[in-house]
Amino acid sequence: MDFKILIKKLNGKLTKKEAIIFNQWYHESAVHRSYFNRLKDNYSQELDNIDVEKAWQKLSQKISKRKKSQAYWKFGVAASIALLVALTIMFNRDSLQNSEPTVVHSDISVGTDKATLTLEDGSVVVLEKGKKYETQNASSNGEEIIYNKTTNTRKSLTYNYITVPIGGQYNVVLSDGTQVWLNSDSQLKYPVSFVEGETRQVELVYGEAYFDVSSSIEHAGSGFRVNNKSQIIEVLGTEFNVKAYKDEEHIYTTLVEGEVLFIAGAVEEKLAPSQQMVLNISNGNMSVMEVNVYNEISWKDGIFSFRRKPLGEIMKVLSRWYDIEVIFENKKLENAGFNGVLGRDQNIEEIIEAIKNFGIIENYEINNKTVILK
Incomplete structure (x- = not known):
């Protein structure tokens, strides 16, 4: 789904052809409907001011930096669209409703x-x-x-x-x-x-x-x-x-x-x-x-791509990249599923905040190189 179509849908500006494309995508699965509804709930008119073409170009260059064949390029394109939506939601700070996280001191750096x-x-x-x-x-x-x-x-x-x-x-x-x-x-x-x-x-x-x-x-x-x-x-x-x-x-x-x-x-x-x-x-x-091949190989293109992954597995991936220890205060969270596409160049606070914004966890705490999920 083209990110621009989603924004035009939110503004009621779809053409007949775009409306057909959107409806097919929207009714294809409950995941798509939930994803769009969450975007709608967090939508801000400021999104209209985003230069989508420039953002797309930047992401495409990032993904294709080490591209050596056409085989996985098509997967990178799909992931880039999802990444645009994910980042849009993540940085809409006005939508945060949960309590503020505790960051005592963080020594965590990006890999x-x-x-x-x-x-x-x-x-x-x-x-x-x-x-x-x-x-x-x-x-x-x-x-x-x-x-x-x-x-x-x-x-x-x-x-x-x-x-x-x-x-x-x-x-x-x-x-x-x-x-x-x-x-x-x-x-x-x-x-x-x-x-x-x-x-x-x-x-x-x-x-x-x-x-x-x-x-x-x-x-x-x-x-x-x-x-x-x-x-x-x-x-x-x-x-x-x-x-x-x-x-x-x-x-x-x-x-x-x-x-x-x-x-x-x-x-x-x-x-x-x-x-x-x-x-x-x-x-x-x-x-x-x-x-889905891209979910398995996106790491080499600088992207985390998770689809219906348990949070326990996700945090194991993150712990290797950020060199952190993760503690689940609520053990049930380890089996909670998460869909998301995020950049490996983001700091750990942004990654955990994105997971929090999607309602997967209620809150978290970071102390030196330890992340506690609540």
Whole structure:
């Protein structure tokens, strides 16, 4: 739904064609009706003065900054519209009816580009935004590290590790041209250069990573494999997301485009675009489901996109990005569902305030790096 149509509806200025579009969207689901009614309740005539085109352009540039294919761009467009609406409601401060939150002292900062690089000799290099680093094999501008495009003809491999802490993110371009986006609290093991003619293999030791794999056509048919202690993903050239955190009992593999072969023990399963494989680590059970891809990969574009997510899961995501501890004073809140699209560059107070404004929580307290939800 175009944000401008919603505003024109509120002002009674829809054309016949726009009215048809709105009515189809409005009656499509109870979620849409609730969303629009909440927007209407919080609506201010000041919204007419928002330069929607300029806001749209800014958001589009943000989302497309690292865009490498058309596959997920369409999802980014949809999320941008939702983000405009979400931010409009969130910053309409006159609509707040609940008591003011308690912020004793906040040491919470927004996550940023940072990681540590462990070299083949065991030495550790700190990578961080604004700090350049260069070796004979790779160079970093502080936001990503790019390895030289070389192949290994010696049949022996040397490995590097890149470790992203809580409150960080980092990009890696491997020697074969494969791009990897690493989320907070993640570690990737990979060779400095791959052996020519052999399967290219990396290991997601833990955490979350988005892979845009360089096609096998460019590497004499050599496939690509992502290993994890519980599963193997074999690809020829595709884009997918793997979420395998140490403190979670499930591993989520989401295919964006192409085709992958998922292997866990004696079980093999091919995934199609928009399918997600969920592996239960404790018992080995697996299930495949259709998902909204953008909700799964929006983190790499600087966006939190939550759809019917329990607040407990949401706060786990936020705790990794903002390096915070979250305490639920009311345990029932952990299962409360929330729909929202928010920016990862917003401070934690704005994020929690948005959740509060939607009536999910009554109040909250922030003390240093601890957030208490009430």
